[in-house]
Amino acid sequence: xxxxxxxxxxxxxxxxxxxxxxxxxxxxxxxxxxxxxxxxxxxxxxxxxxxxxxxxxxxxxxxxxxxxxxxxxxxxxxxxxxxxxxxxxxxxxxxxxxxxxxxxxxxxxxxxxxxxxxxxxxxxxxxxxxxxxxxxxxxxxxxxxxxxxxxxxxxxxxxxxxxxxxxxxxxxxxxxxxxxxxxxxxxxxxxxxxxxxxxxxxxxxxxxxxxxxxxxxxxxxxxxxxxxxxxxxxxxxxxxxxxxxxxxxxxxxxxxxxxxxxxxxxxxxxxxxxxxxxxxxxxxxxxxxxxxxxxxxxxxxxxxxxxxxxxx
Amino acid sequence: xxxxxxxxxxxxxxxxxxxxxxxxxxxxxxxxxxxxxxxxxxxxxxxxxxxxxxxxxxxxxxxxxxxxxxxxxxxxxxxxxxxxxxxxxxxxxxxxxxxxxxxxxxxxxxxxxxxxxxxxxxxxxxxxxxxxxxxxxxxxxxxxxxxxxxxxxxxxxxxxxxxxxxxxxxxxxxxxxxxxxxxxxxxxxxxxxxxxxxxxxxxxxxxxxxxxxxxxxxxxxxxxxxxxxxxxxxxxxxxxxxxxxxxxxxxxxxxxxxx
Numbered sequence: 362x363x364x365x366x367x368x369x370x371x372x373x374x375x376x377x378x379x380x381x382x383x384x385x386x387x388x389x390x391x392x393x394x395x396x397x398x399x400x401x402x403x404x405x406x407x408x409x410x411x412x413x414x415x416x417x418x419x420x421x422x423x424x425x426x427x428x429x430x431x432x433x434x435x436x437x438x439x440x441x442x443x444x445x446x447x448x449x450x451x452x453x454x455x456x457x458x459x460x461x462x463x464x465x466x467x468x469x470x471x472x473x474x475x476x477x478x479x480x481x482x483x484x485x486x487x488x489x490x491x492x493x494x495x496x497x498x499x500x501x502x503x504x505x506x507x508x509x510x511x512x513x514x515x516x517x518x519x520x521x522x523x524x525x526x527x528x529x530x531x532x533x534x535x536x537x538x539x540x541x542x543x544x545x546x547x548x549x550x551x552x553x554x555x556x557x558x559x560x561x562x563x564x565x566x567x568x569x570x571x572x573x574x575x576x577x578x579x580x581x582x583x584x585x586x587x588x589x590x591x592x593x594x595x596x597x598x599x600x601x602x603x604x605x606x607x608x609x610x611x612x613x614x615x616x617x618x619x620x621x622x623x624x625x626x627x628x629x630x631x632x633x634x635x636x637x638x639x640x641x642x643x644x645x646x647x648x649x650x651x652x653x654x655x656x657x658x659x660x661x662x663x664x665x666x667x668x669x670x671x672x673x
Numbered sequence: 674x675x676x677x678x679x680x681x682x683x684x685x686x687x688x689x690x691x692x693x694x695x696x697x698x699x700x701x702x703x704x705x706x707x708x709x710x711x712x713x714x715x716x717x718x719x720x721x722x723x724x725x726x727x728x729x730x731x732x733x734x735x736x737x738x739x740x741x742x743x744x745x746x747x748x749x750x751x752x753x754x755x756x757x758x759x760x761x762x763x764x765x766x767x768x769x770x771x772x773x774x775x776x777x778x779x780x781x782x783x784x785x786x787x788x789x790x791x792x793x794x795x796x797x798x799x800x801x802x803x804x805x806x807x808x809x810x811x812x813x814x815x816x817x818x819x820x821x822x823x824x825x826x827x828x829x830x831x832x833x834x835x836x837x838x839x840x841x842x843x844x845x846x847x848x849x850x851x852x853x854x855x856x857x858x859x860x861x862x863x864x865x866x867x868x869x870x871x872x873x874x875x876x877x878x879x880x881x882x883x884x885x886x887x888x889x890x891x892x893x894x895x896x897x898x899x900x901x902x903x904x905x906x907x908x909x910x911x912x913x914x915x916x917x918x919x920x921x922x923x924x925x926x927x928x929x930x931x932x
Contacts, residue, residue, distance in 0.1 A: 480737075555776040562730055563841065564766035565792040573792070578779050 413652060416645035423639050429646070435609040435620075437643040438629065444643065446650055448609035452619035453654070456530045456601055459615060460594040463534025465587060468541025469576070472586075475542070476549035477571045488543075495539040503603030506532035511604065518616050524606025527615035532604065533597050541590040548582025549575050581669035588662030592655050598623035622651045682748050683708040683879040684729070684849060689743035689755075691724060691733070698724050700903045701743075706849065708748075711875040713894035713911065714883045717926065720900040722883045726851050729754070729881065730768045731761035747848065766793065769847030773854045775834035777826035777841070782809075782818050785826045785837055789845035804844050812840035813870050832863025836870065843874075850874070852882040856889065868893050887927065891915050899923045 374381065421429070424444040432445025471491065475484050511528040515521050552575050560570040576583070598621075606618025607628045620628070626644050634641045684706040691699035699721050706712055714722040724733075731754065733739040744753040747767070754764045769789075777785050784791075786805040795801060805822075809815040814836045817829075826837055835855060842850060852871070856864040871880065871893055884890050890897050890911065897914040899907045899922075907914060907923045918924045925931055 553776075555772060555774060556778060558732065558735070559772060559776045559778065559838070559841075560788070560792075561735060562732065562765055562770040562772075563789040563792060564762055564845070565788075566762060569792045573788070574778055 410652070413645050413649040416642060417649045419637075420639065420642035420646045423642075433611050435625070437640050438632075442639070445611075446647070448611040449620060449622045449625055449647060450650070450654070451611050451613070452526060452601070452605070452609065452624070453595060453621040453651070455526050455613065455615060455619065456533060456597070456605065456621050457591060457594040459527060459530025460533035460537060460597075461587075461591065463531055464537045464541050464590050464594070467534070468538045468586070468590065469545055469583070471538065471542040472545035472549055472583075473571050473576065476546045477567065477575060491542065492539050494536065497536075499536070499597065499599040500603070502532050502536050503529075503600045506600055506604035514616075521616040522606075522618060524604065524608075524618040525616050526601070526605045526619040529601045529603075529605040530615065533594050533600050536597070536600070537590045537593045540593055541586045544586030544589060545579070545583045548579035548586065551582065552578045581666045584662055584666045584669065588658060591658050591662075595651065595655050595658070596623060597621075598627050602627050622647045680707040680710055682706065684748060685744075685746040686725075687744040687746060689725070689728065689741070689745065691721075691728060691742070692740040694738045698903050699728070702900075702905045704898055704905055704908045706879060706881055707896060708879050709875060709877060710895040711871065711880040711882060711893055712896040712898065713890035714881070714898050714900060715885075715887060715890050715926075716900035716906075717931070718885075719902075721903040722900050723853055725900070726853055726881060726883050729764075729849065729851055730770050731755070731764045732770070734761040766845065767847060768849045768851060769842030769845065770851040771835070771838050771842050771853065771855050774858045775831055775838055777829075777834050777837050779825070779827060781823045782826050782829070782837060783822040786840050786844050788841060793845065805840075808840040808844040809837075811843050811874065812836045813866070813873075814840055830863070832859050832866055835859060835863070835867060839867075839870065839874075843878075847878070849879045849881060852880060854883050854885055857885060864889075887915075899926060901926070 372378070429444055429446055431447075432443050433447055434443035434445050435448045436443045475487060475491075479487065506528045507523070510532055511521075511523060511525065514525070514528055514531075518527075521527070549571075556574055556578055557570055560574040561567075565573065601621045602624040605620065605624065607620045607624050608618045609625065610617055610619040612619065626647055629640060629644050634644075682705045686702055686704050686706070689699055689702040690697060702725060714725060716722050727733055728741065729745060733741070741755045743755065745755050746752070747754050752759065754768075778788060780788070783805055786808050787801050790801050790804060806815065809818050814833060817833060818837075826834065829837065835858075839855075855871075856867050859867065868889065871882070874880065875893075875895070882890075882894065894911045896909065897911045898905055899914060899918075899920075901922055907918060907920045909919075914923060915927055918927060
């Protein structure tokens with residue numbers, strides 16, 4: 362009896378049995394479905410890059426790359442159009458730099474507080490409130506910068522106009538604090554507790570332990586937090602469009618109005634532009650430039666991360 | 674063993690009770706820690722030996738809902754280091770500790786040893802250098818480390834890392850050195866190396882060591898304390914504990930009848 366049942370079982374598990382064939386087919390179908398889901402985001406990214414590049418190429422038939430990179434003015438919609446990307450890049454970097462000067466210290470200290478000081482109960486209360494900052498629509502931040510932060514700054518800089526990159530940068534910084542702090546906190550909390558104990562056992566205070574052991578150990582994870590913050594700041598549109606004045610301006614003075622790449626794109630796309638005109642193409646060129654900048658930061662971030670990970 | 678005359682006392686545990694929340698983990702423990710001797714704490718898992726060790730540098734204060742009763746009197750200034758008026762940081766500055774798993778900081782070899790001096794606010798470069806060299810020599814790591822002081826500590830082998838942790842603890846000249854199963858994560862050769870080192874160190878420093886390894890206690894310790902279920906069952910000279918224990922529970926554990 363044992364023999365006959367084992368024979369039936371072996372028949373059932375034979376490779377060509379219909380049940381087995383159906384199961385193999387089902388597995389293949391599921392695998393294909395999962396592949397398509399995973400591929401969709403890659404395909405969308407590739408499509409965006411493709412469109413940006415193909416729409417930008419005709420632009421460079423009109424404007425040389427040399428002019429694009431060296432011209433000091435960006436006025437593609439004027440009678441006497443100039444196509445120098447420098448003012449937009451300058452505005453973008455300035456806004457991002459100011460934002461990071463706010464977000465990195467504030468985000469890091471917040472993360473250290475949440476990870477190392479606060480009791481678990483209070484942390485569970487504070488974290489959602491902090492993350493709520495990320496849920497506020499950026500247009501609200503834009504008007505917060507224009508109508509609240511700028512008047513405050515005018516107390517310190519009385520000559521400053523209503524539109525300026527400083528106020529926009531500060532508010533972007535506040536906006537990205539949760540991005541920086543949330544990932545930094547995860548990185549700090551994943552530092553092994555035996556390292557903390559080793560530091561305390563040496564007679565270190567909590568502050569010394571956090572700044573001499575926990576943060577250096579968490580640095581590779583914190584780099585990702587900073588890179589996310591940088592990408593977020595580089596791509597921020599509404600705040601600068603509303604509060605910084607949308608005037609391409611090659612200046613390092615943050616009290617001046619300026620435009621970022623994204624602010625220019627939103628400004629131009631609001632008007633009527635004939636398809637295929639050089640103004641229309643300039644949007645794509647600006648977009649491509651931003652993509653290249655963001656991508657470079659991500660690559661640098663990945664490289665730093667890897668370098669620090671090797672050391673751990 | 675040469676411990677015929679009783680050495681002077683370095684610390685005195687008096688009626689120590691310890692609680693994790695409502696759970697009592699140490700029950701009325703009293704024992705002396707002798708100066709420049711090595712005392713081993715042995716006993717089956719969960720007997721409270723590591724908990725007792727971590728009372729000596731107030732590590733339990735890092736976690737909520739822990740509670741001490743009783744005293745650990747540090748000689749010669751007769752201070753109760755468990756007193757709530759004493760800052761645990763002060764205690765940890767006086768009593769060093771080496772952990773079960775080697776846990777060097779992700780810094781250079783030099784900075785690992787210098788850490789205790791730096792957190793104490795020592796700035797003088799020559800003093801720090803001198804102390805780092807001396808501690809590495811004491812920990813038997815100097816010949817291996819002297820050409821790579823600025824390379825990363827985590828590039829070393831496990832045994833070297835543990836000796837680095839010992840050097841790190843020695844650099845601040847602790848009054849007592851606590852060792853929490855310092856060889857349990859190491860291979861037999863590294864273990865032998867560390868045991869040799871401990872035997873050398875105990876000439877000048879008071880050591881309290883938790884170990885799972887009975888042979889290790891027998892080989893290295895002058896005094897041994899056997900603990901079971903949070904109680905101190907027997908304390909005495911290692912020779913006596915291992916040859917003629919007075920409590921049958923100690924005997925059963927030593928002879929391998931349980932545990």
